[in-house]
Every structure is written in structure tokens, then in C-alpha cells.
Amino acid sequence: MTAPMHRHRPGTPDTQQGMRRRNLSRVLHTVAADGPVSRASVAQRIGLTRAAVSTLVDELIRAGLLEELGRQRPGGVGRPGSALAVSERGPAGFGAEVGVDHLAVCAMDLRGEVRARAERRVGNRGRAPRVVLRELADLVKRVTVEAETLGLAPVGLAVAVPGRVVRDTGTVASAPNLGWQDTDVAALLPVDVPLSVDNEANFGALAELWRAAECPADFLHVSAEIGIGAALVVEGGLLRGTRGFAGELGHVPVRPEGPECPCGGRGCLEQYAGEEAVLRASGIGPGPDRVTLLAERAEAGDRDTRRALRGAGTALGIALTGAVHLLDPRAVVLGGALSRLAPWLLPPLERELTRRTARPADGVVVSRIGPDGPLLGAAQSVVRAVLDDPMSVAHDTAAP
């Protein structure tokens, strides 16, 4: 469901039916990206005839996915000037996030706007997955009720988790900061809509790709909450890896004989730039919202905090040197908690990249989406699946 790459596999038969489905998708994507627009304008943008586009548009209107905003040229013959927009009623993409210290759910319409939302602060570390997911299902129900009053119905739910998710399954292989292992989220989450599960860094990167203005189609998105993850976007799609485990930046060796890491390795990036490591080096003990405290201390010029962040930035720069040499991304985007600490992390990070001649083409930038990225990316992955194959939901929403 997430990040289809529009790839034509050799061997897939190319039929009239397949062509029609792809063209319906192109029309819907164009209106979603540029709407409100006229039929003529859609035809021009996607390179089909006006007549072909009209047939496709009529089908999408019947399915409840497009709507006409009324004539823009009063008195015109037929409806040549009526503007098309993606429907704000009907199918909605639901996104959810299981964080180490919170749960969140939102409903997004086909235009990409969040229309309903619920959140709970709760410490999930070490709790039984079944209990956590039952609470998440309660939030899903609340958001569903709210969405229904707006004429929206969930067509799918995508769940972001801080862990490794086995590709094309609903199973979390491991989420060390939650204490989950081989957890079948799809089986344990009592909801009755199609479900997908993915790593929070992946959904965060997709949110950046789909929602941030002028986001390049190729970038490495670095995400940190408790752990450090990354996601690589290539030509507008995620590089997931064979098992779905790509992007484990937190376990790239920075100093191969450095401190032991719970992963079994030594000197992994997380041992220098993970939240726990930075807090410990700053002398900050247990308590709520410690990243805010960290930022405040750094702002105030606290020496230990500044030194800890310098060390974290240097380690990030060394690990990213390897990543940039291997992947040659257009940009590196710092997201999640890292974006709040960017003023102190960026200078040492950039220094390492520069002296090791590993600066990406467009440099290192800070996320424009912020900590909501994973939740928004999850919901939007469901919305994109509808735009990619409009007829998949047509029978749910079309009037007979």
C-alpha cells in the first residue's frame, strides 16, 4: 500500500484494462496536485486528448472521487470551464503512530488535509503489544466517529512504528525501544479496515516527499526519536531493502572498537548520537520531555551539553559520510528530534562531510514537516494508494 513505484515489471501483461486504470490514476493525481483545474488543463498536463480525459473524469465523478466546483465561465456550452477538485468527502486515509511515549491517529481526506485527530501521551516502553494496540484501536474508533460526521470513511489504516518491519507484512521484527519482537501488529490490532505497517523513518521520509514544498525526489531522511533511523527516497519511492530493513543508520559503525551496542556491534552511531547517549553525556537524568531540556541547556551555553551535541554531530557526520559515498543522495534531511537540535548538530556534522568530501549535491537541510512526519506520511500513504488505483475503492463509494 505504501510508496508504489509506478513500475512496470517485465512480464506484466499490458492491456486496455491496465491502461485505463493507469490513466484514471494520472487524472486523479493531476487534479490532486494542481486542482482546482479544468478538463482541458488536465488533458494538456498528462498528454491525452480532451475527449479521453472527459471520459475518465466522468468515471471518477461517478465514483465520488472528483467533484465539479461549478462553472467558471457562466453561459458556456456543456461544462468546458467547470473546475475539477478532488472530493473532500468519501474515502479517507487513516494514519497511526506508536511512539515510545505516545499514540496518535489521524484521518486525512483525498486532498491531503487532516480532518480528524486523536492523541494520547503514554509510556509504551515494555508494555505488552496487545495492550498498546488495543488502546490504539480505541483512538482509531474515536477518529472514525469524528470523520464520519464529516462524510469521510476510512479505506485503510497505516501504522508507523519505531522498529524494523518485515517488508510487505504487518509484522514488526524488532522494536528495541518498545521491547517488541516478532510482533504481528496486523493480528493484534482490532480494526476492520485494510492495514499496513511500516517503520516511522520511512513514513517520515514520505511525508517530506509528499508534503514539503520543493522537496527533491532523491534524498536521505535521517530521523531520531529515541533511536536513529533513516530512509532513502530514490526517484520518488522508498528504498526498502530486501527484508524491509534498509535505513538502519543508527547501527553504522562510527568507531569500530567503540562502546558496545545492544545490537551486538561496537561503536554504532547510536552509541554517540542516540538520545540516551546525548542525554547521558549532557548529565541529564530521567524525566519528561528531556529533548526540550537539552535544547534549553544548549541555548543557555551549558558546556557539557554543547560538548555532547558536538560529539553527536561529529558522529552523525562520520556515519553520513559513508551513507553519502554509498548513495549519493541529492540532500540529507534531518527530521524528528534532530530537527530541534539542528543549530548545534549541523556545524560539526557539516564539517565532517566537508573535510571527507562527502557533501551531498544540495547539502544538509532541516525537515520542514517536523515531528508529525511519521503520522502524516502514514495517513497519506493510504490516500496515495487511492490516487494510484482509484477503482480499488470505487465500489465502496460510488452511487449505484
Next chain:
Amino acid sequence: MTAPMHRHRPGTPDTQQGMRRRNLSRVLHTVAADGPVSRASVAQRIGLTRAAVSTLVDELIRAGLLEELGRQRPGGVGRPGSALAVSERGPAGFGAEVGVDHLAVCAMDLRGEVRARAERRVGNRGRAPRVVLRELADLVKRVTVEAETLGLAPVGLAVAVPGRVVRDTGTVASAPNLGWQDTDVAALLPVDVPLSVDNEANFGALAELWRAAECPADFLHVSAEIGIGAALVVEGGLLRGTRGFAGELGHVPVRPEGPECPCGGRGCLEQYAGEEAVLRASGIGPGPDRVTLLAERAEAGDRDTRRALRGAGTALGIALTGAVHLLDPRAVVLGGALSRLAPWLLPPLERELTRRTARPADGVVVSRIGPDGPLLGAAQSVVRAVLDDPMSVAHDTAAP
């Protein structure tokens, strides 16, 4: 020209014409992969009707790209049982390799067989690119003459170089072991066929993908001659990076404060596992074919050589730990000179991957193609371009 990913970009109009071209390609690919085969069998494999396939096949026969091997069921009505094969005459893909100590050119028919070949041992380090490329053009001429006697004509030439090639251009940004910088190969190579240029590791990976039995569609190919490069194959296509510079495994930091590297960094993999570093640590001075000497000494149990290779394997394991965590490839394939040294490199390399929990799904394997990979991959990239879009060469070869 190299490694088209069969990707349908949103916004590309989907037309009858485009569909026909893709289906012609599917038929030709199927016969190339599985031929000789009957029309019925092609139809079954690609999921089109027998009638549709017959029309496509007739067009490919008229274009000289397919041929009929004669009826297999004598007395049948029409030609239902005649077996189809890709033509062994007509278009040929030319591949060339500029090595640090050799030049090579080959001609490959559409069946993927090398039909003509020329090679020269010559030290290219520090020579003017114009001189090197003029010599290469002479080899191309020799091979062209030989190919023509076999009824083959070059439709394109792909050149493998040991350096960074700017994506979608014929320009080598830098090839340190040749001493090339910003070298416009396309402008300096006096040949009159369409030209493409790419990194030797990329072509080596493609050769592995296209020619090795049971090669997975996702793997990291590590290649070493003088430098160390890598290429990542994802879903059957190369990950090139934004500028075309992806795969620079040789400059992944292994020990961030290690020895200085000419790239500007410190402790890069090449400082531990590059040919120069290993030869120096083994106490082997200047001379011809030093990798053979290295293998002989290791075989004989020479302590310095064994220790040097152990160090190289360990460094490779550390750098690959980062690469596997970032990319999650199905396998790591050791190619080029590394494949000859695999007996001594593999054990320390695997030990690092295992203790750092970075073993790829299918482990580390040794290339089945060997040092010819880049040359074969280059030629086959031209052949694949014909299979991907048969009509691109139809006007060159079709009888009127």
C-alpha cells in the same frame, strides 16, 4: 542506454503506441531469455493472446530481430510449431573497457554471445585521455571489421571506466587511478555510433545480474582493481545516485582518524583494503601482475601476506556492515580482483558482519563472472537497450 528500470513515470502519457512498444519489448525479452520458443509459449508467458503475440512476432521478424528456426511439427497448418529465436545477425552491442593497465573491446549479438573481441595490455596511468581513447577507437575499428564479416553491425558502444561518471553524460568527473579529471569521453572518442559511459563497478554488477545463473535482483556488488568500488542493484536496476556517484564504498570511513586518503578523508576503506595498501602491507614492491603474486604468497602461507589480507578483510567487513545496515541487500557479491583473494578475505569479512549482526539475507558470495564483468556488462547494456525498445533500431535493420 544502461539499465532502464522499466519505470512508468507519472505524467507520461499512456498511449496505444507506447503499449505496442512495450509489448514488442516483452516478446523480444521473452524469446531472448527462454528461446527457442513457440509463439504459443510466448503468449502464455507474457499473458497476451496468441493472435496479439503473432502480430508482434511478425513485426519483430520483419525488423530482423527475431528469426524462425523452422517448423518443429512438420505438416502442421500455418506455422504453429515453428520455434522463434533472437537473431544472431543484425544489431550488435559493443562494449569497451579502459583499465589502468589494459584496453578491451567486444561485440555481442542480441543473444548475449560475444562474437568478436580485441584487447591490449598497456599502462594507462597518467597518459593523456586523448591518446588512450584514440587507441581504444582503433580496437573498436578492428572489432567492427570482424563483426561485419559475421553479419553484425554496432548499434551502440558502452565504455567502462574506473572512475566517477556524471550521470547521463559521457563525462568522467574523476578517475584518480588513470589521472583523469572532467574528461569528456564522448567528445574525445572518435567513433560514429551512439555512446554511453559508466563506472566499471556498475557494468560489472549488471553483468552479474544479467549473466550469472540465479543472481538475485537485489545485491551489492563489490568490485576492486586498483581502487574499491561498489554498485547496488535494486529490483533489477542500478541505484546510480543523484550525480551518478553512488557506490563509493572505497571512501566509507573505517576508522575515522585513520591514515589520510587522497580523497581528503581519513581512514577510508581503500587505505586498508585497496590494492596498494594490501601490497604494501605484504611487502610486495613494484612489478607486473602483483595480485597473482599476492595470491601465491597467501597460498604458500606467507605471514605478512596473510596478515595484510586479514586486515583488508576486516576493514571490508566494517565498511560493509554500514552498507548492509543502510541498504539491506539480499547478497553481497565480491567481484574483480577481490574474487581471486576471496579465500583469505572472506573469513575475517564474514566474522565482522556476523558479530555486528549485519549479515545480508543470502550472505556473501564470490562473483561467478570474474574480471570480464565490466566489459561484458557494457556490451550487454547496449543489447538490453535494443531488447527494451526494439523499434529504436528497426529502421537500421529492417528490410524495406
